[in-house]
Amino acid sequence: MKRLSTAEAAFEADFAALLAARGGIETSVTEPVRAIIAEIRARGDTALIDYTARFDRLALTAETLRIAPEEIEAEAAKVPPELLDALRLAATRIESFHRAQMPQDLHYTDDAGLTLGLRWTALDAVGLYVPGGKAAYPSSVLMNALPARVAGVGRIAMCVPCPDGVLNPLVLAAAKISGVTEIYRVGGAQAVAALAYGTTTIPPVDRIVGPGNAYVAEAKRQVFGHVGIDSIAGPSEVVIVADGRNEPRLVALDLLAQAEHDELAQAVLITPDASFAGQVVAAVARELETLPRAAIAGRSWADHGAVILVRDLDEAATLANRLASEHLEVLLDNAEAFAARIRHAGAIFIGRWCPEAVGDYVGGPNHVLPTSRTARFASGLSVFDFLKRTTSIATGPDGLRRVGPAGVALAEAEGLNAHAMSIAARLALLNERSV
Amino acid sequence: MKRLSTAEAAFEADFAALLAARGGIETSVTEPVRAIIAEIRARGDTALIDYTARFDRLALTAETLRIAPEEIEAEAAKVPPELLDALRLAATRIESFHRAQMPQDLHYTDDAGLTLGLRWTALDAVGLYVPGGKAAYPSSVLMNALPARVAGVGRIAMCVPCPDGVLNPLVLAAAKISGVTEIYRVGGAQAVAALAYGTTTIPPVDRIVGPGNAYVAEAKRQVFGHVGIDSIAGPSEVVIVADGRNEPRLVALDLLAQAEHDELAQAVLITPDASFAGQVVAAVARELETLPRAAIAGRSWADHGAVILVRDLDEAATLANRLASEHLEVLLDNAEAFAARIRHAGAIFIGRWCPEAVGDYVGGPNHVLPTSRTARFASGLSVFDFLKRTTSIATGPDGLRRVGPAGVALAEAEGLNAHAMSIAARLALLNERSV
Incomplete structure (x- = not known):
């Protein structure tokens, strides 16, 4: 964990190094992914079945590529009722916030007598990639599928790898609740290629969204242009601006909630209170002794964590804008007023009772957000990702x-x-x- | 030029071939562009000056990279008053339509007591690439810069190559009218790299827009992620749906207006009237005898042009949606009703008195539009390209x-x-x- 202070002469250099460290992630999977896409385009379902046998140890046929509705029902029925209720509450709140985003068409005749229009229409079909194994998060299914459904997309096709044939009941329940129209048990670059170019069994889609590993990300890059894609997400980040009137343990847990995602995740505390900063750092160390994901969270905190001591909250606002973080927590009195000064952030969590995790699940706004300082020019997932505009001129x-x-x-x-x-x-x- | 008819058995195969022919353009400039970007990142202004000397035969210094305000004034003063008036009319109309697009923020407290927000803010700085030489279109400057200004972008930095030092008065006048804040006389991948990463003279921007050659397009691809980019445009396209009650020469001119852009451009006529189709084809041939850009337009029409005979306008609407064209002209009675059935098109031009060229200059909607069937999922340039959203949760x-x-x-x-x-x-x- 790095300690910076705006009062020190080295601050600008240290802060610049912190910013630069969040650069793009290089991958070296370009060629294997190119080969996989070419195979899927050439041999369709057959290639998809071959890759799934090889990578997921799962023997499929054209008939079993798609998970049957009865299978989905049977798996979803295994989810405990209280978890289904939690999923439904989350879905209702996400749907409601995204419905409020729906934009208005334009249609008017101007003073020169031309009638100008701008019409929003939904995409016909989208593909939703859901990672398999440990990273198969039902909340991600809700966050990716519901904006598409609210936008009015007709087909929402989901691909999820099922290594050794194991299905994830909670993911399937989330898909059902979100209005996903079809689910295929395939993953990796081969699934992205199938969604983009279509096979006999999987009709092509117009845009592909959802997180994935380096192969999936590279496949999305390569099919971009033929179909739309969402942005390639980098490691998750939080910046927490907190004064000394917070409970140190709560702030430590908020930092660790970000750090436990990934060893490359970044959690940053900005505070004007040096003594409080020390208490938070101590609390992080204490929580790491018992946290189940301490190995990941500890690595992230050690390598990418930072505590920045500022002289006042004006400096804190300036630095938060320069960091342009995916998530920004504002744990201050007058948190609303501070939040109003932030120009660059994916999402802001306002007040001492609003940890970022609320937004991951049940807040309503989307949890798919711009990382690696791209909040300077990019936005979180929304209905706008599933709509396009057609303008018109009549005269x-x-x-x-x-x-x-x-x-x-x-x-x-x-x-x-x-x-x-x-x-x-x-x-x-x-x-x-x-x- | 291809002739297709929905009444023929071969139609589906022919139409599929027409769609497939508009695939992505492959480039082989990946490595040279990578080298140029690395040089600019390493040596900044010095590399930019070196490349400009080599590619544009223009000796610059750090002081003359930027075109001085007095130079811009002096060049703009060379533009004839009637052309300045035309630019100003275009600018006023473009600005007005884009202002009407500006979205609303959200801020409400829901029934669970959480206050949810969605705030639109402008990017801090954008880069506008303008090609040099023959493709330096003042209308493109208006169409790219004005949405940024309307969105509230503070810095609009333009790069335009000036081979042999020659400036283009109309382009500079358009930049001045559109509120461009700074202009640099550099181009190519080196200009894109300078805008993305910054040099001593050119501060970095957050997003780069504007058309360019294969090097520029590849450079935009490579800097994507570090900054935002607009979509990489393919060759221009028009689909014209016309009945037999049109003047054949007018429809021929509309087809040629698209064809004259580029040998790869595509102009397609869809009509239920076989005799009218023949008259249009003859009129195209006649106009090509005298058209100044006949070499380009003739090549485009021969290689990529198509006339599709349909049995009725229902078929025409279906095919127009499948083509998902950049531009769609509707030259019919009840053109508004036909246009309402179109789900996929960049922009629609409605009525016999509304040729597509109106939209290129003075209509108001943007002329930067999705090509190569990407209107299935993508939209034209707009204020949304220069805004981003920050969501918030307070509780x-x-x-x-x-x-x-x-x-x-x-x-x-x-x-x-x-x-x-x-x-x-x-x-x-x-x-x-x-x-």
């Missing part, structure tokens, strides 16, 4: 007379004569007729 | 009591104990206090 003779001549002048200046003539010939026809 | 003890237990249950089910504890420890504290 009769009057509108064309008003704006056409300027169009002709600009087209000629750009040397695009057919452009100019397509307008000018209509204006000439109007002139003839009005003579 | 006090009551809200946490309502949603916290479900969060604890889900976190435990996912094996993320510190997540569960960060909520559970707060709930325990509340219980103690209320005893």
Whole structure:
């Protein structure tokens, strides 16, 4: 864990090093992924079945690639009722917040007489990748599928690897609750390729979302352009701005909740109170003695954790904006006022009773958020990821007379004569007729 | 030019071939671009000056990389007044349509007592790439810069290559009108790298937009993730749905307006009237005899043009949706009703008096649009490209009591104990206090 202080001369250099350390992750799986995609495009289901046998030790046929509705029902029935209730509460809240995001169409006639429009329509079909094994999180299914359903997407096709054939009841229950329309028990780059290009069994989709390992991320990169993809997520991050009036153990748990995700995750405390900072660091060490995921969380805290001592909350706001963190907790009096000064963050958690974990599950806003300082230009997952815009221009003779001549002048200046003539010939026809 | 008819048995195969032909463009400039980006990151301005000397035959210094305000003024003053007026009309209309797009923030307290927010903020800084030479279109400057200005972006940094030092007055005038804040006379992958990573003279930006050649496109791909980019545009396309009540020459000019962009451009006519189709094809041939850009337009029409004969307008709507074209012209009676049935198109031009060229210059909606069938999932440039969302959750003890237990249950089910504890420890504290 690094300790920085804005009062020290070395601060700018230390802080710059902290920022630079969150750069892009290089992968060296380009070629194997290229080969897998080519195989799926060439041999479809057959290749998909071959890869699944090899990587997941699971023998499938074209008939069993898709998990049957009865199988989904049977697995979902294994989930304890209190967990199903928790999933349903989360789903209701996520759905409600995303419904509130739905944008309005535009359609108006302006003073030149042109009728301009902007219409939002849903994608026809999306693919949702869900990692298998330990990283198969039902909350991720809700967070990826529900915005698509709220947006109005007709087909939501999910792929989840099932090594050795083992199904995850909670993931299947989450898929059912979220309106996923079909589930395939395949994973890896081969699943991404199947979703992008289609096979006999899996019709192609228009956009692929959801987290995955390096192969999945590289496959999404390679199919991008043919279909849409979401952003490639880096390691998770939290910045916590806290004053000395917080319970140190609670802040330590919030830091560790981020650190336990991944050894590369980053948890940063910014505080004006040096004594409090020391208490939090001590509390982190104490919690690490008993935390089940202490190996991961400890590594993350040691390698990527940081405590930044600031002289005042103005400095804290400036640094939070420069860090442009995925998650920002504001554990202060007047937390709302502080949050209003933040321009760059994926999501903000406001107040001492609002740990980030609330947002991971039951807050309502999406937990798929921009990492690695990309909150400077990127946003969390939302209904906008499943909608696209079509603009329109309608005009009769009057509108064309008003704006056409300027169009002709600009087209000629750009040397695009057919452009100019397509307008000018209509204006000439109007002139003839009005003579 | 291909002729297809839905009445023929071969139609589905022919149409599938037409769709497949618009696949991605492969480039082989990955390695040279990687080298250029590495050089710019290592040597900054010095490398930028070296590349500009080599590629653009232009000797620059750190002082002359940026075009001085007086130079911009002097060049813009060379533009004829009627062209300046045309640019200003276009700018006013583009600005007005994009202002109408600006989204609303969300901020509400729900029935569980949590206050949820979604706040749109502008990017701090964007880079606008403008190609040099013949493809330096002032209309593109307006279409890329104005949405950024409307969104509230503070810095709009433009790079334009100036081979042999030649400046383009109309491009500089368009930049001035659109609120571009700084202009650098550099281009190619080196300009993209400088915008992404910054040099001593060019501060880094958060997102890079604008068209460019294969080197520029590849450079944008490579810096993606570190900064945002717009989509990589393929060749331009139009689909024109027209009945026999149109003037054949006007439709021919509309087809050629698309074809003259690029030998890879595609112009497609869909009509239920075989005789009219023949008249349009003849008119295209006639116009090609005198069109200044006949070499390009003729090649495009021969290689990529198509005329599709349909039995009725229902078929036309279905095919238009399958083509998911960048531009769609609807030259029909009841054109509005037909347009309402289109789910996939970048932009629609409605009515016999609304050629696509109106939208290239003075319509108001953006002319930077999704190509190569990506309108299935992508949208044209807009204020949304220059805004990002930060969500927020605020809660006090009551809200946490309502949603916290479900969060604890889900976190435990996912094996993320510190997540569960960060909520559970707060709930325990509340219980103690209320005893």
